[in-house]
Amino acid sequence: xxxxxxxxxxxxxxxxxxxxxxxxxxxxxxxxxxxxxxxxxxxxxxxxxxxxxxxxxxxxxxxxxxxxxxxxxxxxxxxxxxxxxxxxxxxxxxxxxxxxxxxxxxxxxxxxxxxxxxxxxxxxxxxxxxxxxxxxxxxxxxxxxxxxxxxxxxxxxxxxxxxxxxxxxxxxxxxxxxxxxxxxxxxxxxxxxxxxxxxxxxxxxxxxxxxxxxxxxxxxxxxxxxxxxxxxxxxxxxxxxxxxxxxxxxxxxxxxxxxxxxxxxxxxxxxxxxxxxxxxxxxxxxxxxxxxxxxxxxxxxxxxxxxxxxxxxxxxxxxxxxxxxxxxxxxxxxxxxxxxxxxxxxxxxxxxxxxxxxxxxxxxxxxxxxxxxxxxxxxxxxxxxxxxxxxxxxxxxxxxxxxxxxxxxxxxxxxxxxxxxxxxxxxxxxxxxxxxxxxxxxxxxxxxxxxxxxxxx
Numbered sequence: 001x002x003x004x005x006x007x008x009x010x011x012x013x014x015x016x017x018x019x020x021x022x023x024x025x026x027x028x029x030x031x032x033x034x035x036x037x038x039x040x041x042x043x044x045x046x047x048x049x050x051x052x053x054x055x056x057x058x059x060x061x062x063x064x065x066x067x068x069x070x071x072x073x074x075x076x077x078x079x080x081x082x083x084x085x086x087x088x089x090x091x092x093x094x095x096x097x098x099x100x101x102x103x104x105x106x107x108x109x110x111x112x113x114x115x116x117x118x119x120x121x122x123x124x125x126x127x128x129x130x131x132x133x134x135x136x137x138x139x140x141x142x143x144x145x146x147x148x149x150x151x152x153x154x155x156x157x158x159x160x161x162x163x164x165x166x167x168x169x170x171x172x173x174x175x176x177x178x179x180x181x182x183x184x185x186x187x188x189x190x191x192x193x194x195x196x197x198x199x200x201x202x203x204x205x206x207x208x209x210x211x212x213x214x215x216x217x218x219x220x221x222x223x224x225x226x227x228x229x230x231x232x233x234x235x236x237x238x239x240x241x242x243x244x245x246x247x248x249x250x251x252x253x254x255x256x257x258x259x260x261x262x263x264x265x266x267x268x269x270x271x272x273x274x275x276x277x278x279x280x281x282x283x284x285x286x287x288x289x290x291x292x293x294x295x296x297x298x299x300x301x302x303x304x305x306x307x308x309x310x311x312x313x314x315x316x317x318x319x320x321x322x323x324x325x326x327x328x329x330x331x332x333x334x335x336x337x338x339x340x341x342x343x344x345x346x347x348x349x350x351x352x353x354x355x356x357x358x359x360x361x362x363x364x365x366x367x368x369x370x371x372x373x374x375x376x377x378x379x380x381x382x383x384x385x386x387x388x389x390x391x392x393x394x395x396x397x398x399x400x401x402x403x404x405x406x407x408x409x410x411x412x413x414x415x416x417x418x419x420x421x422x423x424x425x426x427x428x429x430x431x432x433x434x435x436x437x438x439x440x441x442x443x444x445x446x447x448x449x450x451x452x453x454x455x456x457x
Contacts, residue, residue, distance in 0.1 A: 006176030029169035032201035048103035171198035197310035253316035257304035292374030398433035
C-alpha cells in the first residue's frame with residue numbers, strides 16, 4: 001500500500017481553511033482511521049506546530065507543549081522555563097513571526113479535556129483573545145467521538161461557534177483503496193474491503209505477502225493479534241454498559257434488523273433500546289436504512305438497522321460467536337468457518353455497497369445526476385441498488401451478483417419485473433445496471449448493445 005492514499009476532498013477542505021485569514025478546524029473519527037496521517041500529509045510543506053497530547057497530568061502535557069513551542073520558535077531557553085498557564089505559551093506562538101502563516105495542531109485533544117475539564121473554556125479564551133486575529137490555523141483532533149461532539153461541537157460547549165470547519169473522518173472508500181492496492185484483482189480488493197472496512201491501520205496489517213486468510217488468522221483470530229479485541233477497545237473508550245451495546249450489535253449481526261425484533265431478542269422494551277441505538281448511530285457503528293423511494297425517511301416505519309462498519313460486522317459474525325474456541329487456541333476451526341461462509345454471509349452484502357459506490361463514481365459518464373441512492377424492499381421484493389435522478393427524471397435500478405458464474409439474461413428480466421413494485425415514478429426513464437464480479441454471458445452483452453437502458457459493471 002502506498003504511504004498515503006485517498007483523502008482528496010479532506011485535503012481540499014483543509015487547504016481551503018488554510019487560505020483563510022484565520023481558521024479553526026475540528027477533526028474527529030474513530031481510532032486507526034488515519035486522522036494523524038492526514039494531518040501530517042497536510043502540514044508537510046507548511047510552518048506547523050504539531051503536538052500529541054497524552055493521558056497524563058495536565059502539567060506534564062503543558063511542559064511537553066512548551067518544549068514543542070521551544071523547538072518551533074527556535075527559543076531554546078523556553079525548555080528551561082516554567083509556565084503555570086496555557087495562555088502565555090500560546091501568546092508566544094502568536095507573536096513569533098506574526099506575518100507568517102502558522103498551523104497549530106493539537107492531536108488527541110480529548111486527553112487535555114480529560115486531565116482538566118475546564119480546558120475547553122481555557123482554549124476558548126486563547127482562541128478569542130490570541131489566535132483568531134493572528135493569521136493562524138488551529139486543528140483540534142480527537143479519537144473519542146462522543147467526547148469531541150459533547151466537549152467541542154455541542155451547543156453547550158464553550159468552543160461552540162468558534163470552529164470554521166469540521167471533518168468527521170471516515171474509513172477509506174473502496175475506490176480509494178483500489179488506487180493504493182493496484183497489484184490486487186478486483187475480487188481480492190472486495191474481500192479486503194469487506195474485512196478491513198477501509199480503515200487505514202487495518203489495511204497495513206494486510207499489506208504483505210502472507211495471504212488474505214493467513215492475515216485474518218494472525219491479526220484477527222489470534223489471541224495476541226492486533227485486531228482480536230479491537231471492537232472491545234473501541235466501545236470501552238466511548239460508552240458505559242459495554243455489554244449492552246455488544247448485545248445490540250450481535251443481535252443485528254444475527255440478522256434481526258427491525259427494532260422490535262432486536263428489543264424482543266434482548267427482552268427489553270423498545271423505548272429502553274432507543275437511546276442505545278442512537279448512540280451507536282452517532283458512533284457510525286450502526287445505521288438506519290429505509291427504502292430509498294420513501295418520501296419522508298425520518299418518519300418511515302420501514303426502517304431497518306444494520307451494522308455500518310464492515311470490520312465490525314465481520315468481527316461480530318465470525319469472531320465474537322467463536323470466542324470460546326479462539327480462547328482455547330482453535331483458530332483453524334474458526335478459520336474454516338470463515339472460509340465456508342465469508343462470501344454468502346458477508347462479502348456478497350458488502351459487494352452491494354461497492355456497487356453503489358461504483359455507480360456514484362461513474363454516474364456522470366452516463367448523464368446521471370444522483371439525488372438519492374440506496375436500495376428498495378417491500379414485503380415481496382428486494383432491489384440491491386436504486387438511485388433517483390430528479391434532475392433528468394431517471395430511475396436507476398441495479399442487481400448485484402457476487403459469485404463465480406457469469407450473469408445470465410434472466411437476472412435482467414427478473415430485475416425489470418421486480419422494478420414494477422416501485423410506484424410513483426411512472427414518468428421517469430428506467431435505467432438498469434447489472435453488477436457482476438464474474439462478468440456476463442453473451443446474451444447479456446448483446447442486450448446491452450441493443451438497448452440504451454442497460455449499463456454493465
